[in-house]
Structures are given as structure tokens and as C-alpha cells.
Amino acid sequence: MADNVENAVNNVSNDGTEANRHTETGSTATPGRNEVELNGQLPTARPPQVLTDSEEDEDEELTLKYGAKHVIMLFIPVTLCMVVVVATIKSVSFYTQKDGQQLIYTPFREDTETVGQRALNSMLNAFIMIGVILVMTLVLVVLYKYRCYKVIQAWLFFSNLLLLFFFSLIYLGEVFKTYNVAMDYFTLSVIIWNFGVVGMICIHWKGPLRLQQAYLIMISALMALVFIKYLPEWTAWLILAAISVYDLLAVLCPKGPLRILVETAQERNETIFPALIYSFAMAPTAQPEDDGGFTPAWVNQQQHQLGPMQSTEDSRREIQELPSARPPPVEDDEERGVKLGLGDFIFYSMLVGKASATASGDWNTTIACFVAILIGLCLTLLLLAIFKKALPALPISITFGLVFYFATDNLVRPFMDQLAVHQFYI
Amino acid sequence: MTVAVFFGCTFIAFGPAVALFVFTIARDPLRVIFLIAGAFFWLVSLLLSSLVWFITVQISNKNSATQQTGLLIFGVVLSVLLQEAFRYGYYRLLKKANEGLLALSQEDTMPISIRQLAYVSGLGFGFMSGAFSVVNILSDSLGPGTVGIHGDSQHYFISSAFMTLAIILLHMFWGVVFFESCERQRWWGLGAVVISHLVVSCVSFVNPHYQGSLIPTYIILSVMAAWAYLCAGGSLRNLKLCLTCKDKDFLLANHRPR
Numbered sequence: 001m002a003d004n005v006e007n008a009v010n011n012v013s014n015d016g017t018e019a020n021r022h023t024e025t026g027s028t029a030t031p032g033r034n035e036v037e038l039n040g041q042l043p044t045a046r047p048p049q050v051l052t053d054s055e056e057d058e059d060e061e062l063t064l065k066y067g068a069k070h071v072i073m074l075f076i077p078v079t080l081c082m083v084v085v086v087a088t089i090k091s092v093s094f095y096t097q098k099d100g101q102q103l104i105y106t107p108f109r110e111d112t113e114t115v116g117q118r119a120l121n122s123m124l125n126a127f128i129m130i131g132v133i134l135v136m137t138l139v140l141v142v143l144y145k146y147r148c149y150k151v152i153q154a155w156l157f158f159s160n161l162l163l164l165f166f167f168s169l170i171y172l173g174e175v176f177k178t179y180n181v182a183m184d185y186f187t188l189s190v191i192i193w194n195f196g197v198v199g200m201i202c203i204h205w206k207g208p209l210r211l212q213q214a215y216l217i218m219i220s221a222l223m224a225l226v227f228i229k230y231l232p233e234w235t236a237w238l239i240l241a242a243i244s245v246y247d248l249l250a251v252l253c254p255k256g257p258l259r260i261l262v263e264t265a266q267e268r269n270e271t272i273f274p275a276l277i278y279s280f281a282m283a284p285t286a287q288p289e290d291d292g293g294f295t296p297a298w299v300n301q302q303q304h305q306l307g308p309m310q311s312t313e314d315s316r317r318e319i320q321e322l323p324s325a326r327p328p329p330v331e332d333d334e335e336r337g338v339k340l341g342l343g344d345f346i347f348y349s350m351l352v353g354k355a356s357a358t359a360s361g362d363w364n365t366t367i368a369c370f371v372a373i374l375i376g377l378c379l380t381l382l383l384l385a386i387f388k389k390a391l392p393a394l395p396i397s398i399t400f401g402l403v404f405y406f407a408t409d410n411l412v413r414p415f416m417d418q419l420a421v422h423q424f425y426i
Numbered sequence: 427m428t429v430a431v432f433f434g435c436t437f438i439a440f441g442p443a444v445a446l447f448v449f450t451i452a453r454d455p456l457r458v459i460f461l462i463a464g465a466f467f468w469l470v471s472l473l474l475s476s477l478v479w480f481i482t483v484q485i486s487n488k489n490s491a492t493q494q495t496g497l498l499i500f501g502v503v504l505s506v507l508l509q510e511a512f513r514y515g516y517y518r519l520l521k522k523a524n525e526g527l528l529a530l531s532q533e534d535t536m537p538i539s540i541r542q543l544a545y546v547s548g549l550g551f552g553f554m555s556g557a558f559s560v561v562n563i564l565s566d567s568l569g570p571g572t573v574g575i576h577g578d579s580q581h582y583f584i585s586s587a588f589m590t591l592a593i594i595l596l597h598m599f600w601g602v603v604f605f606e607s608c609e610r611q612r613w614w615g616l617g618a619v620v621i622s623h624l625v626v627s628c629v630s631f632v633n634p635h636y637q638g639s640l641i642p643t644y645i646i647l648s649v650m651a652a653w654a655y656l657c658a659g660g661s662l663r664n665l666k667l668c669l670t671c672k673d674k675d676f677l678l679a680n681h682r683p684r
Contacts, residue, residue: 068455068456068459069455071455071459072455072458072459075458075462362562362565363557363561363562363565364557364558364561364562367554367557367558367561368469371462371465371466371469371554372469374462375462375463375466378459378462378463404469404473407473407476407477408473410480411473411476411477411480412472412473412476412558414476414480414483415472415475415476415479415480415501416476416558416562418494418498419498419502419559420559420562420563422495422498422631422633423582423585423586423589423630423633423634424498424499424502424627424630424631424633425559425589425593425626425627425630426472426475426502426505426506426509426555426559426627
């Protein structure tokens with residue numbers, strides 16, 4: 001029974017892991033490409049765009065102006081996810097207890113006699129884990145390329161189901177144990193049922209944007225907590241380092257799986273599944289097709305007589321944006337947003353969570369890692385604004401995070417401890 | 427060692443800084459980014475100074491207490507100098523970035539002025555400095571224990587909180603004065619900032635005789651506050667107008683009748 005449970009846990013974490021492994025940030029910071037995010041459904045192809053030179057100059061300026069806003073729009077959910085993970089680690093001791101159980105993807109144990117053996121075991125563990133993630137990503141890319149959308153949807157559905165019901169049940173149980181709250185099964189089942197069903201609806205179908213974002217943050221935090229609990233020490237750090245290298249290669253190399261995925265999605269003018277990406281734009285749910293009042297029959301006739309139409313959705317919007325006597329319609333400029341993969345959330349939170357769990361410098365190390373990750377994210381977004389194509393979000397942040405973790409834990413902590421003992425201030 | 431002590435000390439140490447953040451910085455994303463970048467720069471300076479201190483400790487005699495204290499004092503002085511060096515480095519970086527932004531954008535004015543950057547970067551330095559000084563102490567205050575059971579001072583927590591408050595505000599004022607001095611090429615201003623920082627750190631060596639450390643620190647805080655106020659363009663006349671609600675520009679901007 002325990003084995004079955006463990007296997008179920010492993011399967012889910014596997015699915016969850018690689019399903020959420022999309023660590024690419026799509027650049028949609030240029031106006032003129034109205035990124036329409038349809039929750040759970042695949043959007044139809046958009047009309048061709050008419051982009052003139054002046055619009056490109058405006059692009060630059062608007063990019064800079066909105067760049068800062070996008071950075072903050074990313075800081076807030078990343079911060080929230082980290083806060084949830086750190087708060088849980090600090091209060092619920094379950095996630096820092098090592099029960100001796102490990103995931104099946106990290107079969108080698110780390111409680112060996114020699115340091116060399118331990119290093120070897122952890123490297124093998126990291127290797128296997130990255131291999132598994134690579135294979136799963138390749139499977140996902142192949143499925144996507146051959147348009148097996150139903151299979152992918154079912155896969156994501158199943159993994160989210162297990163995350164939202166099973167893992168959150170365990171989490172809630174541990175929280176109750178920590179705070180010694182008496183709870184009966186009926187109330188618990190009602191709570192978990194509602195939580196899970198609303199989560200599935202929000203993520204895979206339609207729901208309020210904030211609620212969807214909240215659920216994505218919660219499942220990322222749950223996933224990060226699972227990793228913190230079940231990955232042994234050295235393996236965890238090695239996996240973090242290895243996964244940033246993998247991310248770099250997978251997104252930037254011409255034959256990298258994630259790059260193929262992003263390019264295929266862009267070719268087909270589709271968006272990647274909402275269950276894998278954190279986005280800031282919601283699907284305009286009840287909006288009719290904005291064809292500007294031109295019926296298809298009239299359009300065909302015009303095209304036949306005069307050539308290709310110049311009135312597209314975008315050019316119409318440009319005209320509408322010119323100052324007029326009427327007050328302009330409320331423009332939701334959050335629709336051109338940056339997208340961050342859920343895998344990024346998971347690994348950022350895992351790093352900060354491990355820093356708060358295992359560092360003896362306690363809060364100093366946690367704060368240092370937090371600031372380092374945010375600065376890495378800032379730099380990544382700066383590069384995104386410069387290069388305007390999908391970039392890996394993990395390498396810079398994880399590198400900064402790792403450097404600051406080890407430096408703060410080993411160098412800064414003794415210094416600050418000594419200062420605190422003598423009450424010296426710098 | 428109660429929750430009251432924890433909350434009291436937290437609010438003493440971080441209250442004004444968080445209020446400043448919420449009311450003046452949180453709304454503008456550009457300022458938040460520069461605040462976090464300032465915090466990062468402070469962190470890097472601390473890292474470097476800890477590295478040097480660590481190396482000196484490793485090669486020294488670990489059994490001699492006086493030598494260790496001497497090395498610690500050396501570490502403190504080095505850290506202060508490095509912090510100010512990184513503040514200067516951040517200033518240069520911001521100047522370059524601002525010029526770049528101005529050249530790229532079509533507008534005539536910069537999206538954020540150098541004075542705002544001075545304030546925000548100073549506060550960023552202050553936040554990190556305060557956090558690293560006091561957060562571990564605060565988390566310890568939640569746990570069990572008796573303060574001063576071995577004969578140490580009983581006012582450890584509250585004095586730490588007040589010192590942290592002074593340091594955070596001082597960093598903010600130092601930032602304003604520093605950037606202004608760099609803009610006006612007034613090198614004596616820079617020197618004054620560095621020296622006052624050194625003085626504040628060095629008077630903390632007399633702890634736990636808190637009257638010897640807290641009082642000079644707060645005197646320096648008031649002096650720097652007045653100096654920063656003058657640097658930011660304030661004057662006695664402005665202050666009077668503001669306090670008696672007769673400042674017409676401010677009232678107009680906030681649509682208040684008078």
C-alpha cells in the first residue's frame with residue numbers, strides 16, 4: 001500500500017515535473033501583437049499584421065515603458081510562491097524531515113561512507129533526473145508536433161488532478177498536525193473537494209484571472225515542497241545546477257526541444273497550454289470577433305477587386321487609439337504580457353526553500369537568495385527586451401541564487417554572527 | 427522573549443522604512459526595481475568584505491581573542507569602505523543607464539530623476555543592511571530564552587531594533603547626500619558621508635554601553651536628515667508652508683481647497 005502510494009507520488013511528481021518544465025519566457029512585449037490567451041482552448045489563427053516603420057519605433061519606446069511594469073508583474077507571483085514555500089518550511093516540519101524515502105528518479109542513496117561515493121551517487125542521481133526530464137520533454141514535443149493535443153491535455157489534466165487533490169490533502173493534513181487542529185473527515189473532504197474542483201476548472205477551463213494565478217502559484221509551491229522533501233542534499237543542488245544548463249541548451253540550441261516547441265507554437269499562431277505557463281492576460285471570454293463590421297462576403301469581394309485588405313484588427317486599433325472626442329475604451333495593456341513557465345516558479349521556490357531549510361545562516365541566506373533570484377529575473381527580462389525572443393529563465397537566476405547561497409552560508413554567516421554577538425554594526 | 431517583543435522590535439526597526447516603501451515606492455515599478463538593485467549591490471559589497479575577513483581569520487591565530495576582535499574591527503571598517511565604494515559604483519551605473527535610456531526613448535525627460543534614484547538606492551541599501559543586521563535576532567526573540575542570563579545587557583533586543591532603525595534611515599540619507607555630492611562634484615560631501623558612516627560603525631564598538639553608541643548615532647542621524655532635506659531641495663520656508671498647509675503647489679496638485 002505504501003509502495004503504491006509512493007509510486008503514485010513518484011508518477012505524479014514525474015508528470016508534474018516535466019509537464020511543468022516549460023522554462024521559457026515568451027516575448028510578447030511588443031505592441032501590435034495582441035496576445036490572446038484562451039484558457040484551455042486552442043485559438044484560431046489571427047489575421048496578418050501590418051507593421052510599418054513608425055510603429056516599430058513606437059515599439060521600442062513602449063517596450064521600455066512597459067518593461068518595468070512586466071518585471072514587477074513577474075516579481076509579485078514569484079515572491080508569493082517563495083513566501084508560501086518558506087512559510088511552510090519554517091512552520092511545518094514534515095517537509096524538512098528526511099524519512100529515508102526518495103523518488104524513484106534518484107535511486108542512489110547519499111548516506112554512504114566516503115565523501116567520494118556520496119559525490120558520485122549524487123551526480124548519478126542528477127544525471128538520471130535530467131535524463132528523465134529530457135525524455136519527457138521530447139515526448140511532449142513529439143506529441144505537440146503531431147497535434148496529439150488530446151493526449152497532452154489528458155496528461156496535464158491527470159497530473160494537475162493529483163497535485164490539486166492528493167498533494168494538497170497531504171499538505172493540509174501536515175498543517176493541521178503542526179497546529180494541532182482537530183478536523184473531521186467530512187469537513188476535510190468538503191474542503192479538498194471544493195479546492196480541487198475549482199482549481200481544475202480555473203486552470204483547464206475558464207475562471208477569474210486572479211484565481212487562476214493563485215492556483216498556479218499554489219501548485220508550483222506544492223511541487224517545490226515535494227522536491228525539497230524527497231531530494232537528498234547534494235542531489236538537489238546538483239539538479240538545480242544541471243537543470244539551468246539543460247534549460248539554456250534546450251531553449252537556445254537550434255535543435256533544443258523547448259525551442260522547437262516554442263517555434264511550432266508560434267508557427268501555428270497558438271499559445272502553449274495554460275496549465276504550463278503563468279500568464280497575465282485572460283481570455284476575452286465573451287468578445288465577438290472584431291471584424292470591424294466588414295462581413296466576410298464584402299471582404300472577399302474587396303480582395304478580389306482591389307487586392308489585399310489593409311484594414312486589419314491591428315491597424316483598426318491603431319486608428320481607434322488616435323485621440324478623439326470620445327473617451328477611449330478601457331485598454332487592458334496587461335494583455336501584452338510576459339509569460340513565465342511554471343517550472344521556473346518551481347525551481348526558484350525550491351532554491352529559496354532549500355536555503356531556508358538547510359542553511360545555518362537561516363534568514364540571511366534566505367533573503368540573499370531571494371534578492372539574487374529577483375535580480376537574475378530582472379536581467380533575464382532585460383535580455384528579453386533586447387533580443388525579443390524566447391529565452392531560458394532559469395540559468396541567470398539559479399546561478400546567482402546558488403552563488404549567493406553558498407557564499408552567504410559559508411562566508412557571510414560567520415561574519416554576521418560575530419558582529420551580532422558583539423553588537424557591532426556595519 | 428515574547429510575541430510582543432518580536433512585534434515591537436520589528437515595527438521599531440522596519441516601521442518607517444516600510445511606510446516609506448508603501449507610500450512612495452510601491453506604486454512605481456521602476457523605483458521598485460532600482461530598490462532591489464540597490465539591495466543587491468549592498469549584498470555584493472557585504473560578500474566581498476566577508477570574503478576578505480574570512481581569509482584573514484583563516485590565516486590568523488584562532489585562539490587569541492584579542493586578535494579575533496581586532497580582525498573583526500578591521501572587517502567592520504573594510505565593510506564600511508566597500509559599501510561606500512559600491513554606492514559610488516551604483517551611482518556610476520545609474521548615470522550610464524539613465525543616459526542610455528534617455529538616448530533610446532524619444533522623450534526629453536528621463537523616466538526617473540537622479541534624485542529619486544538617490545533616495546531609492548539609499549533605501550535599498552538600508553533595507554538590506556537592516557535586514558541582515560536584525561532579522562536573525564528577531565527570529566530568535568520568538569523562541570524561548572532569558573535575555574542577559576549570563577550577565578549581558580537586558581536591553582539587547584530593543585537596542586538592536588533602535589540601532590537598525592537608525593542605520594536604515596541613515597543609509598537613505600547617505601544615499602541622497604552622496605548622489606548629490608557626486609552630481610555637484612563636491613568631494614568633501616562624499617568624504618563626509620564616508621566618515622559619518624565610519625563614525626556610526628565605530629561607536630557601535632562600545633556596545634553594550636548603549637548610551638555611548640545610540641546617542642551619537644541619533645545625533646548623526648538628525649544632522650544627515652537635515653543635510654539630505656537641504657540637498658533634496660527643501661528649505662525652512664518649504665517646511666513652514668507644508669506644515670501650515672499653505673503650500674499652494676502641493677495643494678493644487680492634490681486638489682485640496684484652502
